[in-house]
Amino acid sequence: MEHMSEQFPREPTVPDLANFTTLFHGGFILSAVDVFNAHSSPVISRIEETFARHDIDGFALCVHPDAAVTTFSREDRHAIAVGDIFDNHGGSVRDVLGDLLETRALPATLGRTDLGGRHAVILVEDGHFTVFNDPFGSRSVHYHLGEERAVSSHAVLLAELLGAKRGEQVGPYMQSEDYSRQKVRYLPGNITSWAKIRRLPPNHLFSSRFNATARYWPVEHWSESSxxxxxxxxxxxxxxxxxxxxxxxxxxxxxxxxxxxxxxxxxxxxxxxxxxxxxxxxxxxxxxxxxxxxxxxxxxxxxxxxxxxxxxxxxxxxxxxxxxxxxxxxxxxxxxxxxxxxxxxxxxxxxxxxxxxxxxxxxxIRAFYAKKGRHHKAALSAGEMSQLYRYTDFSKENANFVRARFQDFRETAHMDKKSLRGFPPHDIFYWEHRMGMWxxxxxxxxxxxxxxxxxxxxxxxxxxxxxxxxxxxxxxxxxxxxxxxxxxxxxxxxxx
The missing domain is CATH 3.40.50.620 (HUPs)
Structure with a gap:
């Protein structure tokens, strides 16, 4: 790629593991028990020493010692909320978790919930898990695209557990002058520094059964409010x-x-x-x-x-x-x-x-990405997402890299006309990408x-x-x- 900026380190960050619990406040990592037991690294060793471990139906869930954990079970189905969580409707969180375990229409039921705070919720049933986060997406959730099904709050936890390789194009892009000129620097789409680790957008769940994301909001078609x-x-x-x-x-x-x-x-x-x-x-x-x-x-x-x-x-x-x-x-x-x-x-x-x-x-709320007339569009193309993301013109190589990531994001985040149900796509893109990622x-x-x-x-x-x-x-x-x-x-x- 083009001339490299010194804005970013060329080598991976080396954290201070002596103060490990300050690193991942409210964090968690979940994987199959055999996957967790089969891997080792200094970071994983510190997780074993400092995080609280919960074994649930074949999965190991390790949670930061200061994180609140709310659980609800019905027979062989389990719901676990990690982090700060409350019901903006004024109801009981446990009742909401119970409803999510009972429903056979999870996306529609989930899309009508409004659980505030900063949290992730994990549903476990039949040897599979489903995970989603709070409405804003403020509790980062990362998932793995490979055969080893695992999720975590922080990308580095998942990378350490699975020995994930770094994305070949991501490092050079972050070292480029184009990236250093961005007023707000974050990666395009939902990629991370690691090749097969992705960030979960708000209003989406990740299912280990299908190894895929699913959009659960909006539930209803757009109509004017007041x-x-x-x-x-x-x-x-x-x-x-x-x-x-x-x-x-x-x-x-x-x-x-x-x-x-x-x-x-x-x-x-x-x-x-x-x-x-x-x-x-x-x-x-x-x-x-x-x-x-x-x-x-x-x-x-x-x-x-x-x-x-x-x-x-x-x-x-x-x-x-x-x-x-x-x-x-x-x-x-x-x-x-x-x-x-x-x-x-x-x-x-x-x-x-x-x-x-x-x-x-x-x-x-105030339509940060809005331009006159754009609300009439039913969806955004990958090119339009790229334009909203970029502050300046990019080199051809970087422009192609960014556009390709947004083409992937458009599919992963289900940013098509049918899925958005008439809601303004630039507002949803701002919510789910700018806020949900950066x-x-x-x-x-x-x-x-x-x-x-x-x-x-x-x-x-x-x-x-x-x-x-x-x-x-x-x-x-x-x-x-x-x-x-x-x-x-x-x-x-x-x-x-």
């Missing part, structure tokens, strides 16, 4: 999230001049859910934003710290390496993990573990500092937003109207 319905679902999502957090975590929220983080802050303030605010002083921070941030915090008596990336702090080098490793090694680096550690060191001690509530979700990996990089959850993570919220006319979502006015309903004086402070 702003009132959307705001009702947002209210319920914030009700459920703040209720879940109380007594479990001490929340940390980003405070910026933008609308996405402010929407989340409004949801918390309206429900009197206290939190610590954090603002990055790097990463496009401007002086006029400081005045807005400080006014928000002063008006609402928010404890607040600034996070600053110190590139010369050698003590944080290992943290950044670990964060890069946990994120799957395809993000340029993990500087925000360093900055978050700086912020964490300035925060007052708390009796509960801190959790970063990242301001994701709002961009799905966004989820970004959360993985925060875990070595503190666990992270998405501020807006509700399928009903996203679905209802996509049912609104596009012109109602193309700017930030929709979010500001919701903020004004929640906390009027917060909406009066200008956006940056």
């Amino acid at each position: 702003e009132d319905v959307l705001f009702g679902h947002l209210d319920r999502a914030f009700d459920m999230l703040t209720t879940y957090l109380r007594g479990r975590y001490d929340p940390v929220l980003g405070i910026t001049g933008g609308s996405d983080t402010r929407t989340v802050a409004a949801g918390f303030l309206a429900r009197k859910c206290t939190f610590t605010g954090v603002t990055w002083q790097n990463f496009n921070f401007v002086d006029r934003e400081r005045k807005v941030v400080e006014k928000i915090c002063a008006t609402h008596d928010i404890d607040h710290v600034y996070a600053k990336l110190d590139k010369n702090d050698v003590a944080l080098e290992a943290l950044e390496v670990n964060a890069h490793y946990a994120g799957g090694e395809f993000l340029a680096k993990a500087p925000r993990a360093r900055a978050m550690q700086d912020a964490f060191s300035k925060m007052a001690p708390a009796s509960l573990p801190k959790a970063f509530i990242i301001g994701y979700g709002g961009e799905i 966004g989820a990996a970004t959360l993985d990089t925060f875990d070595p500092v503190m666990p992270a959850l998405v501020g807006i993570n509700s399928r009903k919220v996203f679905e209802t937003a996509l049912r609104l006319p596009e012109k109602r979502r193309l700017n930030k006015d929709l979010q500001m109207r919701y903020i004004a309903m929640q906390v009027p004086d917060l909406a009066a402070i200008p956006l940056i």
Whole structure:
């Protein structure tokens, strides 16, 4: 390929295994017992030493010691939820898991669920498993295309277990000038650094029986909804999230001049859910934003710290390496993990573990990829996906590589007209690719500092937003109207 950039290391990342449990907070790996017992590596040895192992119907499930595990069984069928999980409908998670075990129409039943948090759910029956994740896709799930059926939260865990080979074209692509010029760097399609390991898109399940993915949402054809319905679902999502957090975590929220983080802050303030605010002083921070941030915090008596990336702090080098490793090694680096550690060191001690509530979700609501007239399209071609992914022109070789990956993704993620049922394809592509791939990996990089959850993570919220006319979502006015309903004086402070 073209001239190589020094942006990325040529050799695989070497993590600090002495601090292994900080690497994969909330993580898991599942494989057949004989597959797990047959493989060994330093990473797998550390999993055996530190993770909790559950043997379920011929499978070995190893789970991070801090991860919540919710189980439900009926006869020889088992459902296991790993991670933070709650029902945005207000019901019982165990009841939802029971319904999923009972149904003979799993995709349709699953498509109507709305389980918030950051989690993966595994269903085991007849020597096979099915796995899916939360609506946003914030809990990364990876699966293997080979004969050895296995899934994991982090790609590197699966790669270590199976001795997976790295993709021959992926490394050179990440070393290229084209990739280094991308404003947001992540891989095209659902590939990883390893040849046969793939990321599971949101709204999809992976079945070991068929060694394939299946789309389970949307269930119904598109029809127009209303702003009132959307705001009702947002209210319920914030009700459920703040209720879940109380007594479990001490929340940390980003405070910026933008609308996405402010929407989340409004949801918390309206429900009197206290939190610590954090603002990055790097990463496009401007002086006029400081005045807005400080006014928000002063008006609402928010404890607040600034996070600053110190590139010369050698003590944080290992943290950044670990964060890069946990994120799957395809993000340029993990500087925000360093900055978050700086912020964490300035925060007052708390009796509960801190959790970063990242301001994701709002961009799905406000049609981030939308262009005038594009909502009339029924599906996107691989070339159109490539155009949305790329910020600049690529060399012919890289352009062909990217296009081929999106052709694969179009099939794997079932991005055809029939499957999308009239919903705007560019919005679904943004949700399932930009957020489900890059966004989820970004959360993985925060875990070595503190666990992270998405501020807006509700399928009903996203679905209802996509049912609104596009012109109602193309700017930030929709979010500001919701903020004004929640906390009027917060909406009066200008956006940056």
